[in-house]
Amino acid sequence: MSAESFLILVGDDPAAISSLASLAQDRLTNEGWIQRLAFPFLQVFTPADGRLEVTGGLDGHGVLIGEMFDREGRPLTAQERAVCGCRPLDTARAQAVVSELWGRYVLVRRTSGDVAVLRDPSGALEAVSWRRDGVTITTSHPEAAFDPLLPEDLEIDWLAVANLVRRAGEYRHSLPLKGLTPIAAGELRTLGARGSVVEQIWRPAEIYRAARQRERPDLRVVVERAVRALAGDRIWVAEVSGGLDSAIIAGALKQSQREQVSAWVNHYVEQPEGDERQYARPVVEQFGFTLSEVRREKLGLSADRLAQSAGGFRPAINDIDPDYNDDIAMRIAKTGAWGSLTGQGGDAVFFQMPSPLIAFDEIRERGIGARLAVLHRIARWTRRSLWPRAWVSAWRQHRRSRDAWDHPWLEDLRGVPPAKALQISVLSFCQTFQGQAVRSRHGACVNPLLSQPVLEAGLAWSTVDLTWGGRDRAAARSAFQNLLPPALYARRSKGELGAYYGEAVADQLPFLRSYLLDGALAKAGLLDPAMEERLTREALLWRGGYTTILSLALTEAWVRHWQDRLARRQA
Template sequence: MSAEAAVILVADHPAALADLTAPLRGRLARAGWSCRADHPFIRAYAPTEGRLAITPAFDGHGLLIGDVFDTEGRPLSMDARCSLGCGVLNVVRANMLIGSVWGRYVLIRRAADGVSILRDPSGALEAMVWRKAGVTVIATAADPVLDPLLPDDLDIDPEGVAALVERPGEFFHSPALRGVNPIAAGELRTMEAGGARSKQIWTPAGAYRAGRATPPPLRETVERAVRAMAGDRSWVAELSGGLDSAIVAAALSDGQRRRVTAWVNHYVDQPEGDERTYARAVGDRLGFSLTEVRRNALLIDEARLARTAEGFRPAVNDLDLTYNDDIADRIDASGAWGSLTGQGGDAVFFQMPTPLIALDEIRERGLRARASVIHRTARWTRRSVWPHAWWSAWRDHRRSRAGWDHPWLTDLRGVPPAKALQISVLAFCQTFQGLAGRSRRGPCFNPLLSQPVMEAGLAWSSVELTRGGRDRAAVRAAFSDVLPSSLIARRSKGELGVFYGEAVSARLDFLRDYLLGGALAEAGLIRPGLDELLVRETLLWRGGFQKVLGLALTEAWLRCWTERLRRRRA
């Protein structure tokens, strides 16, 4: 069960709501769920011990789920929260709201002809919607207790599963389930008895176009977002030794850092996977001690994989099961609200070394393009300055765009190629907002993927974000006076490939049986050659552990949903 699970029911008429929920109340109560909002047309249920704020509108025809802040980072008052759910929720108002508040939220408003749902641009809360018996159902999680509410025509989509097998571990906006419909981050969806209307209110490309003339200051934006989201709660914070988690630590106020119950660094015996030196330096600079956790194995078994599989999508955010379990245990033991991470920073602040940056310089500045940018980009990416190298990079970029699949990527008008690459990576970062073992105990907050920070990173050109031919150069400069110089100057990244290769190799006997004799194989979706990948030497010397783990999570998901659908039909 997710700590932020909830289901909201919006009925065409009160009798439909009563008919649908009457047989469900006992089941929910036995599972530890309670009614969190109860009005004639709207009802909301969530785990009694859950961490999700649910606020009904004053008039009982709207609902706000989650945390919302004003542009200064102040949480909205209860009156302001109740007011958000009032009034018509159309394209004009959705644009106004997205420009004046931000957070981790889903806003729902009933009208005479249906219900409108706005999901915030960060995508921090899932929002899946469908119709059943005169009721619109919106769910933030697919907890099995909600199975009676699932649509009658729910089924597994074989083509969707095939795509998951083709690209295991990647984020897919559309689930491999027919009958439920995902609302994208930044989308306004209106559900009516006769169908649905959709409008993508916020897109990364739109944020780029709107902000590029006057990009906001990076440090001020990051600090405001991190401090707002952390609030006065206690947290388990991840400190990997990399730049992004260090930025989150530095952005917290002194008082907020004191409320962190553990600054956790996971390390392995291989030197390339041991970043404690950098993490300790951050702790010394900011005044806290590190909780160092030595990793020597990866828990992969059928029971643990089964616990990942109840979501609407395979839990690709749970790729490292043991890591997430450790964070979850620390949340429980310390009484923390949840966990804080620096995930997403690579995309927002531009870590990707690509020659496309030089093409952005030419595209954005035209005849004023600086030769120094082209030379530095060529040196950073180890490319020739001759035009053929740049043409080859552009051609590869255009070819890769054919496989992009997310509502954010449908409108890239006026977006130069490196910025388009950044947007595609941000779309993949929706993975980090997904279900994982740690988010079952407490929410996982990723403040670098909040709307203000994403908008800041998008408004800055890729050239300025990487000025001097250096990844994340602008944000390094912004935080250079509060972080250790050794970390600011660091050019390497932690590398856990050998550790994961060995850890997966140690479970090959189980994984061979699990994958080659499982539901994917029975459906004919295991491609020839997988047995060759499931060999220790291959995993250690050629890699592929991510594909194996991604397939294992997909296998677990398919087994889970096959059984859930079988029980519903029995």
């Protein structure tokens, strides 16, 4: 369960909600939850020690869950939040909310017998809805919805599970559970007795298309405003990996906010390519702080540990490194921190990927004015010949990969050049970082570089300008140059943990072979016939594939959890 879990019940009438709400209160109170709102048509529950702000609409027919800011980064007052929760939530209103405000929120509104749910474009809070006995239920975690609240026809969607197995570790918007409706980031979903209507209010492609006619935003101003708003005056545990993105987060904070950080944490391994302390230490030392250095020696895997995060709506791919997450969770609990701050998402927003597709963006956006120097820099960066055949091959491969994309953000890419489309696809995958993990059990896991304003800034910039045609995250480096240690600013490599994880997973093969080959996925016939051969030390150390194996283990844990839960329900 996450510190940002919630359960919202909205009844078609007071009688419909009364019975289910009474059951919910009895059950959840015993598990440390409290009732935050109790209106005739609407009731809200959260953990007593949770991290979510809950504000009911002035008329009792709506609720705002989470944080909301104006475009200057000012948090809304209690009165403004209450007003936001009591206005009709139709398409026009949803568009106004998304264009004028931002944050980490879910907005729910009962109107004309239906229930409208708007999830913020960053997707920071999970939201899944369904109907049961005249009540619309919306929650961030299925453990909040015990069996009498779940749909009667709930079952595992084995086709969706097969898709998860086929592309292990990738984010998929579709749920592997039938009977539930996932709300996409930036989506307005209206549910009622007559069915469900969906509108994608916020689309990355629309941000890009609109930005072509405007002056591009100042990356530094946008990032500093978002980071400072989300950090507030709370205590945090901050990740400092030694990479650019976490350094930008540290630099974007105000000094008074840095003083509220209880630990600046760096995880390292003994392999030189996985030890980034030489880059991480100067990031915090320049501000007068000391780096908390955690040496990693193994990977703690067991059926019990995998089960700890298996109860969500999706396999917990964000929990792929249990030792890291356990360490952060311990620090949050020990120091009383509000949660953790990370730089996750920066690779996508600022464009780290060396791709020849950037050359196609240059040609598409500039036409006959395309600059040969840019194409030459891209060729050097990607180590490709300027001969057209190599570039056409990359474009064709990109077109084939789009067939597997699974997110509402990717359904309308009209006028979007290929590298920008690639960026949007990677941003949709970054929804994984917003997912559950053990580290978010005691506090919020906040990724400021995936906040709506920063997403929009990265989308508004051309991929050519983000990279200067041949340097990963070049525009971001320039924007924060005076806050980055010189060695980190000039750094062209990234930390590499492949050897460490390969060895760590190899050490766990006796457990993993049994767990996977004798598990639910194997019994369902979903594992590759060559999996037994891949689960050998030789294969791991020479051919890699550890991320696939870890992702499959998390998927296996998820399937086992839901098989057990559904079996108990039917007993």
